[in-house]
Amino acid sequence: MTTGPVVWDPSTLPTDDNVNPYAFSVALNGRWFLQKGKMVAYYGNITFHPIGYGPLDSLISTSFHSPTHVGDWVVAEGQGHMILADRAYDVNSYDLEQGNLTVRAGNLLAFAPTLALKQSIIPGFLTLIGSGKFVAASNGPVHFVEPPIRVDPQALVGWADCPSPCHHYDHAYMRGVLGGVRRLTGIGGASGEEHQYEFVGAGQVLLQSTEVLMNELVAVEPGHTVPAQSAQANLGALGRQLGF
Amino acid sequence: MFTQINSKMVEAPVIPGQRLFSQRGAMLAYRGQVTFTPNIMGGQGGIGSMLGRRIANEDTPLMTVEGSGSAMFGHGGHHTHVIQLTGDTLYVEADRLLVFEGSLQQSTMFMGSQGGLRGIIRGQATGQGLFTTTLTGHGSAAVLAHGGVFEIPITPDRPIHVDPQAYVAHRGEVRSKVSTAIGWREAVGRGSGEAFQLELTGNGTVFVQASEEKL
Structure with missing residues (x-):
């Protein structure tokens, strides 16, 4: 049996590994991309710059290609340990090797600049291309499945290597006498399962338990280096509210 | 036979001719040809059963899952727990039911029949x-x-007290009643916050969650 909480200091904090299922420690030496509000603590000498910060221009031009999420992201620069966490979700790191993985924008916490971030054609999702490590959160442990599969939009964390999904609509329940009554009167209601994302082809699909639509907490503005951004102007937050 | 994938996901096989009932909107993913039909009756039985559930406020929206393949379920990011019934009875609040097999007989029970007036007080309190x-x-x-x-x-010689908010379900030959520990402290608003407990006696099992948050 353990006795009491574990005490961490800069020499014992894990290097690019989980502190516990809900927190991840990045050993920073250089630059990492970080989503706003996902850093809960850090040791060392780290500064946080907005994406528009001048000296970062060459880095941005190679690694960040998502105009609508510019307001959600900052670059952490320096040396030290950075602890990441998100809504008490399970946090995991993933290594890509010359690969591609698409992940729900709100669930991506941070990524190494060796990866390139691109906006997916599916709204609310971001694609990472290249080699390197990234950190993502999920409600409950991530479950990997292989296509063919149909997934509730709320349960989708992301997908790797397989073609982008398409929409699948289930209209079977609208047929027949009962279906007609249901359509005309609304009596009987909807099952909530009329719409899924359908995956086919070879690859991996990442599932979570549902994406709880908690009230979006306004992140603490990290000092005056970051211009204030209203929640409405923030498409990433909007996407999360819409459940994408 | 359900499989627990992880703490928050359950996978259920969907076999032709065997129905599943699940809470609406609780499907996470599925393979094969599976249909989800909103269940106007809110579960098994005829009109009488439906009215009974409506009156009893145990009519959580359900859907019927049919076809062939498998489906994964989870809801609201809550933990899930699979219970295997072998001829015995599970007592559970309707809104806590995630999914169950059609081979199980679903009905609504008046708690007053267990412990009379005390049972009614139990429900209210x-x-x-x-x-x-x-x-x-x-x-x-x-x-x-x-x-x-x-x-x-739960064994006959060892009754158990459960915080009503942490109570999830129970099975077996179990009697439940509310035990109160109300004294002058509660009357002046300096209570322990544990004035009501659910006392379960008999032979069976009680399922308790690690939280005092009701669903």
Whole structure:
């Protein structure tokens, strides 16, 4: 049996590994991309710059290609340990090797600049291309499945290597006498399962338990280096509210 | 036979000719040809059963899952717990039922019939209402809980007290009543916050969640 909480200091904090299922420690030496509000603590000498910060221009031009999420992201620069966490979700790191993985924008916490971030054609999702490590959160442990599969939009964390999904609509329940009554009167209601994302082809699909639509907490503005951004102007937050 | 994929997901096989009932909107993913039909009756039985559930406020929207393949379920990011019934009865609040096999007989029970007036007081005091849903037969059911679930056995010589908010479900030959510990402290607003407890006696198991948050 353990006795009491574990005490961490800069020499014992894990290097690019989980502190516990809900927190991840990045050993920073250089630059990492970080989503706003996902850093809960850090040791060392780290500064946080907005994406528009001048000296970062060459880095941005190679690694960040998502105009609508510019307001959600900052670059952490320096040396030290950075602890990441998100809504008490399970946090995991993933290594890509010359690969591609698409992940729900709100669930991506941070990524190494060796990866390139691109906006997916599916709204609310971001694609990472290249080699390197990234950190993502999920409600409950991530479950990997292989296509063919149909997934509730709320349960989708992301997908790797397989073609982008398409929409699948289930209209079977609208047929027949009962279906007609249901359509005309609304009596009987909807099952909530009329719409899924359908995956086919070879690859991996990442599932979570549902994406709880908690009230979006306004992140603490990290000092005056970051211009204030209203929640409405923030498409990433909007996407999360819409459940994408 | 349901499989627990992880703490928050359950996978259920969908076999032709065998129906599943699940909470609406609780499907996470599925393989094969599976249809989800909103269940106007809110479960098994005819019009009478439906009216009974409406009156008893145990009519959580359900859907019927049919076809062939497999489906994964989870809801609201809550923990899930699979319970295998072998001819005995599970007592559970309707809104905690995630998914159950059609081979289980679903009905609504008046809690007042267990312990008379005390049973009614129990329902009112604990916020569980006067009615509860029962599942009887052979098959699997998955329940939702806030925080992980643990099982505590109930034996005749060892009754157990459970915080009503942490109570999830129970099975077996179990009598439940509310035990109160109200004294002058509660009257002046300096209570311990543990004035009401659910006292379970008999032979069976109680499922308790690691949280005092009701679903």
